[in-house]
Amino acid sequence: MKATKYFFLVALMAVAILLSAGVQPAQAQTAKSKGSEEVTITTSALCGMCKTRLETAIYNTKGVKAVNLDLDSKALTVKYNPKKVSADKLRTVVSNTGYRADDVPANEIAFNKLPNCCKSAGACSKTESSCGDKH
Ligand SMILES: [Cu+2]
Numbered sequence: 278m279k280a281t282k283y284f285f286l287v288a289l290m291a292v293a294i295l296l297s298a299g300v301q302p303a304q305a306q307t308a309k310s311k312g313s314e315e316v317t318i319t320t321s322a323l324c325g326m327c328k329t330r331l332e333t334a335i336y337n338t339k340g341v342k343a344v345n346l347d348l349d350s351k352a353l354t355v356k357y358n359p360k361k362v363s364a365d366k367l368r369t370v371v372s373n374t375g376y377r378a379d380d381v382p383a384n385e386i387a388f389n390k391l392p393n394c395c396k397s398a399g400a401c402s403k404t405e406s407s408c409g410d411k412h
Pocket residue numbers: 322323324325326327328394395396
């Protein structure tokens with residue numbers, strides 16, 4: 278009697294392990310890669326502050342999953358959910374932060390609010406995280 282009960286438990290555990298190992302990860306993977314798209318937007322970012330400013334603005338946009346700005350190429354790469362946000366909307370966010378996004382010019386009001394070193398090329402080092410301006 279005791280042995281039968283033990284065997285039943287082992288069989289149950291084996292089924293549980295098989296189910297969790299085989300079925301679950303496969304489902305999770307398809308769901309993850311299905312709902313995301315990637316876009317690269319060329320911006321007018323200049324320094325580390327621009328990078329932080331832009332990445333924060335994009336990351337706080339609904340539907341954005343990941344963001345990275347490469348200061349050497351000024352390319353902003355965004356991974357997003359196309360059901361929640363579009364590439365055009367992302368360019369608008371970049372513009373409203375004060376930067377050019379591909380052929381979309383920077384929003385003038387936002388641009389004027391940027392610290393001086395973020396407005397013109399060569400005003401501050403791209404590796405600097407702060408240019409000393411008060412803002
Ligand atoms: Cu800057």
